[in-house]
Amino acid sequence: MAERPYVLLSCGMSIDGYLNAATDTRLLLSNDEDFDRVDAVRAGCDAILVGAATVRRDNPRLLVRSAARRAERVSRGWRPSPVKVTVTAGAELDPCAQFFTAGDTDKLVYCSSPAVENAEKLLGHAATLIDGGEPVDLSWMVADLHERGIRRLMVEGGGTMHTQFLTADLADELHLVVAPIFVGDSRARRFVSDGRFPWNPDRRATLAEVRQIGDVVLLRYALSARFGST
Ligand SMILES: NC(=O)c1ccc[n+]([C@@H]2O[C@H](COP(=O)([O-])OP(=O)(O)OC[C@H]3O[C@@H](n4cnc5c(N)ncnc54)[C@H](OP(=O)(O)O)[C@@H]3O)[C@@H](O)[C@H]2O)c1
Numbered sequence: 001m002a003e004r005p006y007v008l009l010s011c012g013m014s015i016d017g018y019l020n021a022a023t024d025t026r027l028l029l030s031n032d033e034d035f036d037r038v039d040a041v042r043a044g045c046d047a048i049l050v051g052a053a054t055v056r057r058d059n060p061r062l063l064v065r066s067a068a069r070r071a072e073r074v075s076r077g078w079r080p081s082p083v084k085v086t087v088t089a090g091a092e093l094d095p096c097a098q099f100f101t102a103g104d105t106d107k108l109v110y111c112s113s114p115a116v117e118n119a120e121k122l123l124g125h126a127a128t129l130i131d132g133g134e135p136v137d138l139s140w141m142v143a144d145l146h147e148r149g150i151r152r153l154m155v156e157g158g159g160t161m162h163t164q165f166l167t168a169d170l171a172d173e174l175h176l177v178v179a180p181i182f183v184g185d186s187r188a189r190r191f192v193s194d195g196r197f198p199w200n201p202d203r204r205a206t207l208a209e210v211r212q213i214g215d216v217v218l219l220r221y222a223l224s225a226r227f228g229s230t
Helices: 032-043 052-058 067-075 113-123 138-147 159-167
Strands: 006-013 047-051 083-088 107-111 128-131 152-155 173-178 206-213 216-222
Touching (some): 006 159, 032 216, 047 052, 052 083, 083 138, 107 138, 113 128, 152 159
Parallel strands (some): 047 083, 083 107, 107 128
16 A cells, blocks of 8 residues: 555534534634644644635635744755645636745645646646546545655645545544534535544544633544554
């Protein structure tokens, strides 16, 4: 089996398991202290991945915010922020999105085969386009990331990405932050959708840590024998 990076999934959700509101308004699930914790986790990773829908909807920068952490990375000979990675089938992404424009770091777009040609025209100047099959095969993708030197990968959503990493048993660790709110609208995106998850009544995940961070709680799960190895 091909080697793959250590994969850490990170997300914030409401008490009723939603990642965002159903409306266009962005829902604040974290607090300042927790954003800083996430920043520290980012700073320790080689790459951060989000799905294309998150790039479109949230327009995230995906950079390390703390100047001290950026300086620490540079002192190790790394770029100030991790490589950015996204996955898309349709490649309907705006080259002006902050995913592409923010930060001095590599951007990788794993694209379904039929859209690669168009994606190259649209995004080729802003990112490295990689043909990932149809649909993009995540097992192959993580092996390819490993070949590109990525040893620690942080997956920051959305739900489609989390579902695929979990059901494919490609995750080593999960950071789940529960915010003290309800969304109560099933049109909103849940943390995961339906699927066959390797963790079930016969194979329970290991709860490695519970930490209160202001008004949110971090649940940290060990999902593989590699937990904590890097
Ligand atoms: N609370 C949090 O921590 C958090 C974090 C991140 C996101 N979010 C929220 O999550 C929501 C977005 O989640 P989502 O589940 O709708 O979308 P997502 O996981 O961000 O992205 C899904 C998209 O990724 C592409 N994709 C995924 N798997 C693929 C594969 N195997 N092959 C090819 N393309 C693939 C497709 O892109 P194309 O459509 O381009 O083909 C698909 O539509 C947003 O509301 C966002 O705000 C919340």
